[in-house]
Amino acid sequence: MSTEALEAIWRAVRTIPRGQVATYGAVARLAGLPGRARLVGHALKVAPAKLRLPWYRVVGSGPRIAFPKNTRQHAEQSRRLRAEGVTVTEGRIKRRNAGNLDEMLWKPR
């Protein structure tokens, strides 16, 4: 995979505002890689810690925490999101505002 794609993903993740989340699919689209949500997961996995990416703001469709329950990562992501005011219950994200921008979208309903 090209590093440009990885960097595009990292840049997209950086644009997610505090207190909001974006899905893997949305991040992929933002990075110009529609349909490649899995690549986003990979990009986050290999991202240098030095970048200090807000990886915890990236969630699965639902929107829900992508990690299985009872894993360290799941707990960690929930903790960090709650620390930013995001409500997480049983791995699900509760929507709080009207998600104006398409990027911090949670399914607009």
Place this chain on the structure above:
DNA sequence: GTTGTGACGACTT
């Protein structure tokens, strides 16, 4: 080259 395994997602049962 093939296979299995994912920080995924949309759709269909």
Place this chain on the structure above:
DNA sequence: AAAGTCGCCACAA
């Protein structure tokens, strides 16, 4: 709601 199926593709074995 839950479980399959299929499309997507990077990576390791």
